Amino acid sequence: MSEPTDDRIVERMEIVIGTLLRWGVMASLALVIAGTAMSFATGRYAHATTALTGGTAHPWTFAAIGHALLDWRGPAFIIAGLLLLISTPILRVVVSIVGFAIQRDAAFVAVTAVVLALLIVSFLIGVAHG
Amino acid sequence: MSSTPLSFTLIVFGFSLVAGLVGSLVGVGGGIVVVPALTLLLGVDIHYAVGASIVSVIATSSGAAASYVRDGVANLRVAMVLEIATAAGALAGAFLATSVPKRGIFLLFGAVLCYTAWSMSRKRPTIPPPVPADAIADRLRLHGAYFDQKENRTIAYRVARVPLGFAVSGVAGVMSGLLGIGGGAIKVPVMNLSMGIPLKVCTATSNFMIGVTAAASAVVYFRRGDVLPFIAAPVAAGVVIGATVGSKLLGRLHTNAIRAAFVVVLLITATQMLWKGVRP
Numbered sequence: 001m002s003e004p005t006d007d008r009i010v011e012r013m014e015i016v017i018g019t020l021l022r023w024g025v026m027a028s029l030a031l032v033i034a035g036t037a038m039s040f041a042t043g044r045y046a047h048a049t050t051a052l053t054g055g056t057a058h059p060w061t062f063a064a065i066g067h068a069l070l071d072w073r074g075p076a077f078i079i080a081g082l083l084l085l086i087s088t089p090i091l092r093v094v095v096s097i098v099g100f101a102i103q104r105d106a107a108f109v110a111v112t113a114v115v116l117a118l119l120i121v122s123f124l125i126g127v128a129h130g
Numbered sequence: 131m132s133s134t135p136l137s138f139t140l141i142v143f144g145f146s147l148v149a150g151l152v153g154s155l156v157g158v159g160g161g162i163v164v165v166p167a168l169t170l171l172l173g174v175d176i177h178y179a180v181g182a183s184i185v186s187v188i189a190t191s192s193g194a195a196a197s198y199v200r201d202g203v204a205n206l207r208v209a210m211v212l213e214i215a216t217a218a219g220a221l222a223g224a225f226l227a228t229s230v231p232k233r234g235i236f237l238l239f240g241a242v243l244c245y246t247a248w249s250m251s252r253k254r255p256t257i258p259p260p261v262p263a264d265a266i267a268d269r270l271r272l273h274g275a276y277f278d279q280k281e282n283r284t285i286a287y288r289v290a291r292v293p294l295g296f297a298v299s300g301v302a303g304v305m306s307g308l309l310g311i312g313g314g315a316i317k318v319p320v321m322n323l324s325m326g327i328p329l330k331v332c333t334a335t336s337n338f339m340i341g342v343t344a345a346a347s348a349v350v351y352f353r354r355g356d357v358l359p360f361i362a363a364p365v366a367a368g369v370v371i372g373a374t375v376g377s378k379l380l381g382r383l384h385t386n387a388i389r390a391a392f393v394v395v396l397l398i399t400a401t402q403m404l405w406k407g408v409r410p
Contacts, residue, residue, distance in 0.1 A: 089345035
């Protein structure tokens, strides 16, 4: 069973992760807004919408995003921001696993691990079905 | 869709601001306002509207994550147990989205709006009805307590009927994956009225959960190309900014009047969504 000090560690962890998440959301929104502004300022956005209307399979691989970012293509910044946003809950779940592990709560480490597994499955299967 | 004019993006942003603002004042997620606004008023394809809305649900949930857990109001253990069901449901819903005809999605959305309108117009007790002893809740140590700012005291509560909560969470997850909503509208009444959880804990716990639930379906939509940058971007930004403003105004406005007006809007919107489902 968990000690009071363990609980305090977890408490502080929760506060830290909460702040991290909020910064994560702000960073992703900054990317998204910057990307939108860049797109309209430079007029280089047509490519993005056509590529993303489901015509091509896996239109945005990490490599493609990386290249597009280096090329200062606005839409890539938007995509990067959105991906960062989507990853915040996963971080949240991982931290919860760690928290429950610190509290030596095997049952809830298992419960949270199942949730994480579901998230990972969604990532992987999402690829297969393109 | 060959290109997205600036004006369209700004209009979507504007709608999303309102959606986030009203949502946070009234206590619903952005999805409930965003998807109908995008589809009914702007003619956006429902799949793109849902994709964009899912991303905005993650934004609002993660953006406010700091307060839910720091205040100690959200019940993390209940959240994680139920999240198994919601995440699984969301995954299923995201895949079902391509098999269910668009008319069906509109009909379902209209039904959820009707339910939300009904649920919102009922009185919700702060102290939930008493619940029986529950072995599962005991073993998983789901019972909790929280400090109620308004009543200035710690309120302890016991949790019960976990299987029911689990089943309803599964349904909420499927709705989230199919309709792009958070799912709180479906979970919170059951958590509050059947599981013995005080309303504030329900809301905080649900707000924490919906981010994870939405993440379970977001990547599926993303890979499918249903998350269009110039729709998802203004929606996410607008809803978060609107919700932030809304939370600051929360104390100062007459929420009851706003709620009543919102119920009316919900019913009107429900009718329109149902109509689109019957005659697209």
